[in-house]
Amino acid sequence: MGEVRKLQKKLRQIGSLEIKISLTSEERLKISRKAELRSRLAELQLQLSGPQQTLGIVGDGKKEKMKRQVEDAPEALPSQTPPASKILKGEEKSKAQAMPAPAAKQRETGGGARIGRQQERTEPAKVSDHCRDVSGGCSEFDADQQLRQEEAEFETLKSSWEKAKFRLRLLEGHNDIVTCVVAVDNLVVSGSRDTTVKVWHVPTATEHKNLGGHAGGVTCLSAPPPEYCKRLARSLSLSDKERFILSGSADCCVKIWALSIGQCVKSIYTFNAVTALCFLPEEDGYFITGSDGGKVQAWSWQTFENCQSVNAHQEAVTSIQSQGPLVFSGSAEGGVSVWENRCSDRDPLRLLHHWGEQVTGCGGGSGGHLNLSPRGDRVFLSYGRAWLKILHWRTGTMSRLTNHNRITGVTDCVHQTGGLLIGSCYDLANGESSLNLFSLPQCQYLASLSWPDAPRMLCFTAWATGSGDHRWVTGGQDLIVWEQLPSSGKQRGDVTVKRDSRLESCSLESEGDTEDDEETDDYEDDEDNAEGKDIVEDGGSNSWLRCILQ
Structure with missing residues (x-):
């Protein structure tokens, strides 16, 4: 069982290495062992599968297959x-x-x-x-x-x-991993670690615009509602039908793009690498940014000035979403904060709740990337594990979905x-x-x-x-x-x-039902400590963000 855990951890760490922008020769060597490790893991799981339940395989008293x-x-x-x-x-x-x-x-x-x-x-x-x-x-x-x-x-x-049936079409044009996508009418906007923002015409699956201007990888995108686009378009003497997109990047900038003309109409320097972004359609409008250092900032859509800056999280903010007047921020260390918009010129965000990793159980993930999606009193969390976590944000109650x-x-x-x-x-x-x-x-x-x-x-x-x-x-x-x-x-x-x-x-489990399974991701490889240490340094809790910031 110990070797199974060790192989699972190595494969998880290799998975983090594979999505890096650039790889050293040593990292390439580690990735080249993936097929060997997968084969060995498959052999062990086949040996362990049987009448009893084994780690990672759900048994029902009958002989289980490996796959x-x-x-x-x-x-x-x-x-x-x-x-x-x-x-x-x-x-x-x-x-x-x-x-x-x-x-x-x-x-x-x-x-x-x-x-x-x-x-x-x-x-x-x-x-x-x-x-x-x-x-x-x-x-x-x-x-x-x-x-x-x-x-x-x-x-x-x-x-x-x-x-159900779906037809798939590949959109080719980015030279690196696509980190974010948003939809606007019949257009799709994508951001990549190749530093570009691309606009795609979906009915024809063709590239419509290539928006180059960021000096670092693009980490996040947000599309303001049409009524807020109209206000900005009028101030810039553009058509009322103009749509805008906000992009955040590791170059510490938030850029506002006019999609029809394919130009950047505003660039805002935030002094921090931007790792998360959302638009808050309340009153005159705000957009909220998260940084690699855990800072949450609010910006006026009317003046583009900074309204508030809060050191909200210990590590990088990896996801920000709005729901009505509420804003939800999640970070690499596993914390989730809930904010209320007070619609004021200064300090519009008021912290309602903060639930740390001790509550969410999302810390220590191999990718260090917590993604969230709010719905009413619940927030669905993904964090690089085999489960979706569900946070009842008013009470701090947790459950998880297989x-x-x-x-x-x-x-x-x-x-x-x-x-x-x-x-x-x-x-x-x-x-x-x-x-x-x-x-x-x-x-x-x-x-x-x-x-x-x-x-x-x-x-x-x-x-x-x-x-x-x-x-x-x-x-x-x-x-x-x-x-x-x-x-x-x-x-x-x-x-x-x-x-x-x-x-x-x-499907739905109470928190703590299978805690032992979660702990396997932190299993230390004592027999191969030197190699394991190197991999952890490359694929540790903040590796996903380090990949973007390179």
Whole structure:
């Protein structure tokens, strides 16, 4: 078991080295051992797999196979089943689903008491509240009927995704890893460590503009809403239809680009390498930046002057997102801060909560990159492990969602669109990459999307077409457009839709259920200490940001 842990850690560290901009000869030598390490790990896992449960392999008393076991998508259901695009167009149905369906299923079968109690603790009395609001009372019959309806809706949603089809198109032009993507109308804007911002016309999959001007790798992008773009366009005597994009870079600058003319209209020097960025559409508007030193800064959209500067985190800020008047910042050391916008000219952000690594459990990850996505009272966190963490930010309660069936899987990004939660997944042991889909708000596993030789996906953006179909873009080692195809007809998609039975069987877990698995990432290689020390220095807790800042 010790050798398995050692191999898993080495592969995790090599995964961090692979996304560096430049590599030394020693680092290249370490990466060249990846196939050898994967082969040895596969041999050991095959030997250890058996009647009992082994590390990273979920056992059920029968002989388990070494590789991921996934079930092929079933045949298409009858045509009366609504297509995925229509079901997921908005969140009306998702909001109507009040209690997590797994709890209902466990109630019927009499099992899963531990997970059921955790869900009841983190999402209190939703069914009862709903019934009281509607009728002033709630009978057991009404609750059971509602639960059955929710289960039926989920089964319909799951069935639609099992027959979903996507066509993939590669956007070629960047010379290095794509670190960030945003969507604006029919355009996609991508930022890369090659220092460029590129604008792509999605319908034709062609490069529309090449925005060069940063002297360092581009780390983050943000798109202000149209009404705020109009204000800036008028002040610059540009068309009211002009759209702007903000880009942050390791060169300590935030640049504002006019997309139609392809020019930088404003460059703001922040005195710190910019590692995260978001736009806050409140009052006159603000944009919030995070730095490599843990600083959070607020800037006026009207004057472009600095309104506030706070040393909020101990290490680099890796993600900033807004939700109404709230701002959420996450950092490499695993801390999450929640801010409220007070809409003032000075110090507009007021700290509401700060939860450190002791609460989130996101510290010490091999990539040192925490990505967050807020939703109501919950924040979904990805931090380079096999799980998605869920922080209930008002109380500090934590739970986690299984995003890979082995601990060699890493989650690089998490995103929400409509009633979907999407987590990227990359298996360090075999190089397989996929997107896992979960329904919201229950966080029930729907399906996994992948294709042969899928690259590691580090960033994600999504929007819906006029017909309600999904259009996604993933960035990382490649920049790829995902176009959802109609569910009817004989069109064949490039993406394989599968279901991972292990993800379905162990979806939502209370924090601390499998703490031993988390500790394996920090396992020290005593027998090969010199080599291990070198790798840790290259792929330690802040390696992702050091890669960008080079």
